[in-house]
Amino acid sequence: MLVLRKMWHREDLFRRRLNFHWRYYNQSQQCVLHLPKATVYRFGESNKATPVFRDLDWKISEGESWAIVGGPGTEKRTLLETLLGHTRISPPPIRGLYPFLSNFNPPKDPLDCVALVSFAARRSAGSGEFYDYTARYGAVRDDDCITLRQSIFSDEVHGSTAQTEFDILTKRLDLTRLLDLPLVALSNGQTRRARIVKELLKKPEILLLDEPLTGLDIHFRPKLIRLLGEIHASKQPRIIMALRPQDPLPDWITHVATVNGSEVHTTPRSEAALHNHSRSQRTSEMSLKSEPNVSKGKPLVDAKNLNVRYQDRHVLKNIDWTIHEGDKWHLQGANGSGKTTLLAMITGDHPQSYIQPHLMLFGSHRRGQPTSSLQRMIGFTSPEVFNAFPRRLGPSALTVRDAIATGFESTFSYRPRCAEIDARIDEILRQLGPDQWGGDPTAFDQRPFALLSPGEQSMVLLLRALVGRHPLLILDEVFAGMDSRMIEVAKAYLRDGLDAKQAVIFVTHWLEEVPWDSHLTKFLRLDDGFATHLPPSSSQ
Template identity: 30%
Template sequence: MSSILLDNYSVRFNQHFSLKQINWRLDPEQHWVILGGNGAGKSALAAILCGVGEPISGAIHGLVAKTALVSFEAQAELIAQERKKDAADILDVIPEGTPVKDLLNSPEADPKRLVELIELFKFEALLERGFRKLSTGETRKLMLIRALACRPDLLVLDEPFEGLDAASTILVAGLLLELARQTRIVMVLNRVDEIPSFITHLAYMEHGQILHCVAMSDPVASADLQQLLHLKTTDLTIPQAPREHLPPKLDPSQPLVRLRKARIAYDEKQVLTDLDWTIQAGEHWQVTGPNGSGKTCLLNLITGDHPQCYTNDIFVFGMQRGSGESIWQIKRYIGYVSSGLQWEYRVSITVRNVIISGFYDSIGLYQKYTERERIIAEQWLAVLGMSARATESFSQLSYGDQRLVLIARAMVKHPSLLILDEPCLGLDDLNRQLVLALIEKICAGTETTVLYVNHRAKDQIAGIQQHLALG
């Protein structure tokens, strides 16, 4: 059996949907699961392997002649074919459709294998029944029996467990485990916990593109990918903050931040000149610019950490800068994450306690926390897909997981403004997408205004509509 190779392959399914420039290699003895959110293109990618779609450009090599596809689309196509046979508009009868036995006795089916499968699925009593009288689950079983009876060299299964009862799910899982010894299998799944033990590789899709291909033998990469799917596709709720830790109420008629003719200069070097900028509550911003364009300086004007903040006209959280406010009055409204903070956080402390330390704005935890604070930290770990790691040492986490935990630490009090200074700096592509997915959840699920600072304009986040470009 040869490898299947999609080389910059583009294929059209209808006038509204295409997959473009797909690169993917499936070697012999590999079994794949395709993961991704709704609308990512998973089903289309799987169907390509069975020759579905109209080629536009690129090439596909090594397609297997004997394939079988089980999918909702194939099921819908079979239903549509049965409806075409309907004579209900002519005959005064209720149509029952083609008998099940006729649909199963296809020329491609191995007769002996077909009899075995009919017995396993307890389909004997349904053989004389018309197709139109089958339930949704029975129709799904019929599709599986047809596919497995053909003894394909490549079996493509799109959500094979959907619509099956518990006993049938166990039966199908066992059949696939046995079949995987001699047949290449590609599956589309929405649930990570349904990935069978025989799967060797994972492919993750977004917006019609394969973003990651990971071997199950790489436990770190496969765990990161499953964590990304958790953040992207699970209906997560951002934990609430205890009332005593919420920042004081602000006047909703006033902006969170307003800078007028802001200027930063060092000797003859102008970093920022005449910058007017207003951040309204609920108005998420992305700030981009090359190195040296003044991004971090701008943040330090807001937080009060820049020596020139008092020489500028700055209004923050209901206070005019220089009117006698303390830096702690400002910072209680702010959650802050940066690479610098991550490097500073080198104390020996558990993952859970790092999140709890956000209630006290401390690096480390030096006082007894409440039960309510512990519960909220546990809820944040569930959001991150890290519940099992609560008591691990923060220093032992991967660089990307540390960044996620620090974002949760910054968010536990639901600050009025969450400042993320280059949150993806130093991260590989998979961990970068984990961080972006978490920020997207925060934008959608809280009243916190997000200020996301980076130097790559293409690292966009759903929910962030405002953009300030520096330099």
């Protein structure tokens, strides 16, 4: 009897162990995504059309952490659209694209539980007209009064659990103190963080993030990456991130899908060929010949004791800043420190620019100059210009050439092009067009702006800023979406291709993107609205 009992006990132990291993095996092998050797077409196109992806063979098992890495073309974005179910997969995967969703009772529909956070401007949004982003600087209109808190707590997000998660996420993403501000008042980086919180609270099973590090300051990037790693490990939701090749790959990423044209290579991290963002050591011939950045020319901007307030928020505090001809400035500062506000003083977009006691722009007081004539002196691009730029399609679509030509105007508007303007556009396209960065040069200037990839759109907006050879260039996060080859070409132009007297204010959160060696660059850093002039060796 005792022997029998011992045997039962052993058998029970064995059965339990087996059960445990089987459950563990099942869980670890649970298939999150499965695309077995598929061809992917745009919706509405037959199998005779050129596919967007061929032989796409991709399996994601539970527990793996994936990043999609790809260049500036539209392919990375198309792969995200495929994961959202916006393309046709042939043959369709038998258990669906996301087999694990069929294990829920009732099974879940990917359309309801796979979400995307993308910061690329929507194609042909609204009427396709230029959107006036400067409204943000003035009195907030009633329509724009929706606060950050109201925007996050949409119909889809409610209940006490959501409230707790909301409190935790807004704290971790440093948004708590901004919750009662109008949404339009948030800075670019603050808006990006808010968009991520909003999608997380909708509780998707899978969250796709398109280049989530762009526009975030250097201190914030590691915080976001850590948070996303923790969220992914909890599977609430699983995260798939799309990154540029030069972006740092988070430690917790185990696998990489590299997009190259119509091919996608899926490999464990250790086998992926990655190009980390590294500071270019190349010093241009011009840089070697140039003297250290001692200002010589006339002052273009001279601001003394500049202040900006919104009710009780004091955003810029007693700023002194003089910019001379030929100066190259790197304007630094964390998200929300006041960079965009300061630049809006110089472009005249900010209504409070009129009330400054000493704001001299191009030799006259700001008050004495219409904004339009002021802006004819400035070549300008920024995340706000990128988002506001018209993206209409159809017969009145804006071509690349049209888009660049608007750089001769003070604000966005068309003017019939003359031969001289066309010749200058041809020149800048030869210097910085797709032939230089390995893009498709076929009739590039006639392509609709709206159909370019985000990186190509950024490049066209840079050309728009450069085409008029303005005395002052303001280049705010100008390389967003570009790959390392485009960035190197653009940096070389900014080092060697500008007129000696052109001054530049360059804004970036990536020190390695600054085109000039540090001894040729001047540094102004904003900390919570206060400005500090930094010595040449300064990094962020």
